[in-house]
Amino acid sequence: MGFKQHVCDEIPHLRRYARALCRNAADADDLVQDCIERALRKRHLWRRRGRLRSWLFRMLYRIHLNHRSSARARRESVRSDAGLSLSAGPSHDAHARCGDVLAAVDALPPKQRAALLLMTLEAPSYREAARILDVNIGTLRSRLSRAREAVRRRCEGEGTEGERVLRRVK
């Protein structure tokens, strides 16, 4: 019961990341459900090294990639709730700012988006994040810096990534 309870305890975090990844509540719940089912089925693979949450997130992300590949293969259109939705805004300016950031994040390439959302929502170490996303740390750093700059430029109205070259600051 201990393992299952620990897995249940991670559901809110999994759901939060899934919703941000999928941009669709129904797909996100399907994704979390698939992840939980697989985790319970593959519990014998849990080596108790590192955090259970990292293991689950890695599983969730892999399933997400598989779903996307399958959807592309079946030429399915991705259901969308018109992008991520706001929970609440304390003021008009803050609400507008949040909307700009969400729109900018929605416009990112999927892999950059996944990396940025993971770091923002869960703040793992780079080593942990790289393991979850199944990339090396150098690739993760590259995706994060590109994503952040793209969001910043879009929010500040500086144009698209293609119009600027990633510059070396010194």
Added chain:
Amino acid sequence: MMRWRRRVDRPITDEDLCAFADGQLPPQRAARVARHLRSHPEDADRVHAWWHQEADLRRAVGHVPDESPVRILPPTRARRGGAAPRRGVRSAACAALLVLTVVAVRHWPQAERDDAPSFAVTALEAYRQSGPAEAHNGVALEFAALDLEPVERRRIPLDGGEIAEHRYRRDDGTRVALYTAPAVAGANDGLLRVFQRDDVRAVAWTAADMRYALVGKASASELTRLAVELRHNLIASPSTIAEAPRVESPRIESPPVETPAVGPRAAGTSESLP
């Protein structure tokens, strides 16, 4: 030595600034980036912009709504190694379920209410209206190894039918109640749905042709955990949901079907990270 000096002296890149913003640089490298930012305010502005944007992003999507259904299979089914149904099969199953539900309307007066959300609303209303324990009409179901002391069982007349109420007391003195009623055959989606009215929550699901709702004043995660354990116990022993003797109980007026009263958490109240 030369290789170490080259590594420390290598130019500062956007990736370094990013890693500095994430607190992921080694101390010496972080100190160098900090010195750079002090002398290059335009880069410091960019780092600050990233922090503000991510604060806005967390404010926007950092909460987790309670009303999303999460389907959790019991471990016995999981151990059989059955693969999750393919999405195409699931879509076909949902379509079939919809057809069955439409057909069932003619045979079950409450079929239009025969879904977890409306049953949860009914259970929340029944919980709110239940008073002190009346004359014992049977003991509530016992569940081994669960923090549930059986208190009472009763049947509550509902428009066109009945629901069974099993009341329990927990070790911390709080009270929860499990509500059960027959479901339409085939409406076993297994989804756990969480609802809330004021400070009372309900976790509802349908399985083995029965509707269930666990209601109490506990957190969503705690109630969900308890519901998962109950569900496991009920699947293991389906015959435990037996008919209770008919009794005179206060009539519960089934409330109109309404949107589950779950609102998003207020801004700024997202879960804190460990």
